[in-house]
Every structure is written in C-alpha cells, then in structure tokens.
Amino acid sequence: MEMFLDAFAVLGICAAILNAIAFLPYVSTVLLRKTKPERSSWWIWSILMAIVFSAQIAAGATWSALLTAVFFVGNLVVAFLSLRYGYGRFSTKDGAAIFLAFIGVAIWAATNNPIIAIIVTIVVDFTANWLTILKSWKAPYSENLLAWSLMTIAAILSFLSVGELNTTLLLFPVYVACVSFCGVLVLLFRRKWRSIRIKDGLKRRKARS
Numbered sequence: 001m002e003m004f005l006d007a008f009a010v011l012g013i014c015a016a017i018l019n020a021i022a023f024l025p026y027v028s029t030v031l032l033r034k035t036k037p038e039r040s041s042w043w044i045w046s047i048l049m050a051i052v053f054s055a056q057i058a059a060g061a062t063w064s065a066l067l068t069a070v071f072f073v074g075n076l077v078v079a080f081l082s083l084r085y086g087y088g089r090f091s092t093k094d095g096a097a098i099f100l101a102f103i104g105v106a107i108w109a110a111t112n113n114p115i116i117a118i119i120v121t122i123v124v125d126f127t128a129n130w131l132t133i134l135k136s137w138k139a140p141y142s143e144n145l146l147a148w149s150l151m152t153i154a155a156i157l158s159f160l161s162v163g164e165l166n167t168t169l170l171l172f173p174v175y176v177a178c179v180s181f182c183g184v185l186v187l188l189f190r191r192k193w194r195s196i197r198i199k200d201g202l203k204r205r206k207a208r209s
Contacts, residue, residue: 012161015154016066022150023074027081029144036087036142038135040098042079044128047102048121049075052172060169066158068172087135087142100124115171122175129179133186140190148187152180 029035049072057065100123107120136143155177162169 008161011157012066015157015161016070018150018157019070019154020074022147022154023077026074026144026147027077030078030081030085033085034141035144035147036085036139037078037082038132039079039082039086040095041128041132042075042082042086044098044124045075046072046079048125048128051117052121054117087139100127118171122172125175126179129183133183136183136186137190140187140194143183143187145184145187145191148180148184152177152184155180 159173
C-alpha cells in the first residue's frame, strides 16, 4: 500500500513540475510578443484556481492539489503580463465571464460545499476557456502549442495521482485534461488549415504569373 502511495505522490509531483515547465515557453513567448494571451481568460483562471485549490484541500486532496497550486501561480503571472501583452480589448463577453467568476466565488462562500464549488468552478472555467478557444480559432498562432500540450499531459498525470474513485477529487483534473486537449486540437486544426490556405494561395499566384 505504501508503494502505491509513493507512486501517486510521484505522479502528483510530476504533474506540478510539468505544468510549471509548461508556463516557461508560454511566458517567454508572451515577452517576445509571439503569444498573446486572452486577458479575461487568464484573470478568470487566476480567481478560479484559488477557489478550486481551497475546495480540493477541504475535500482532503493531497498530491493532486499540487497541480492546482502551480496553475494558480502561473495563471496569475500570465494575467499580469496580459495587461500589457494581451490580445484585443475587453468586451461585453469578457465582462460577463468575469462577473460569472465572482458569482462562483459567492456561491462557494455561501454553501461551503467542496463539490458544489468545483462544479461551479468548472462551469465558469469553461467560459474562460471558450474565450481563449474562440481567439485560438481566429488567431491560432497567438497561442503556444507546446505549453498547451504540456498542460494536457500534466492534467492527465494529476488525474492519475488521485488514486481513488472520488468524484470530488477526480472531477477537476479530468475536466482540465479534456478542455486542454480540445485547445490543442483547435490549434493543430487551425494551423494546418492556415498552412493549406497559404499553399493554395501561392499556387494560384504562380498559375496567374
């Protein structure tokens, strides 16, 4: 039994380390003005990670909560960088998403129920992810594919580190793995589509000349 506990601990630590590493290419390319984070998304994620971490600790999470802690720190760093290097301007949908995030905080504070907090957080987090996915669809090179791929793997490791069939503990890591993977697929598809369009455009130009 102790051996399995050690294995779960290793998975949780690896997930946290891998996620921390994922922020390095993201932050570095933001500073180089190659990656342009969606401002509202990162501020919402920062707020939500604080909620999820508190809920996970209250539910008895140990190693699987490490990923959330790293997410919070990394998200907060990117959120501050987005004020200067972010994509576009704040709009009505951004304000609505941030408002929903604060509603989530209020609901969690009122119920003090970990599972409700995590469910509300997932709903609001999806709103933030939707903003970034929309931006990725329009501008697929404004996001860092390597960072999102590493975050997906980290989420899978975090899911495996739970080590038990506990809905409260499994819900968030599984959700993060799924939504991160969807983000990776959008980036791959749109970049491939862009490259095909560019190649077709070059062929048409050569045909005309």
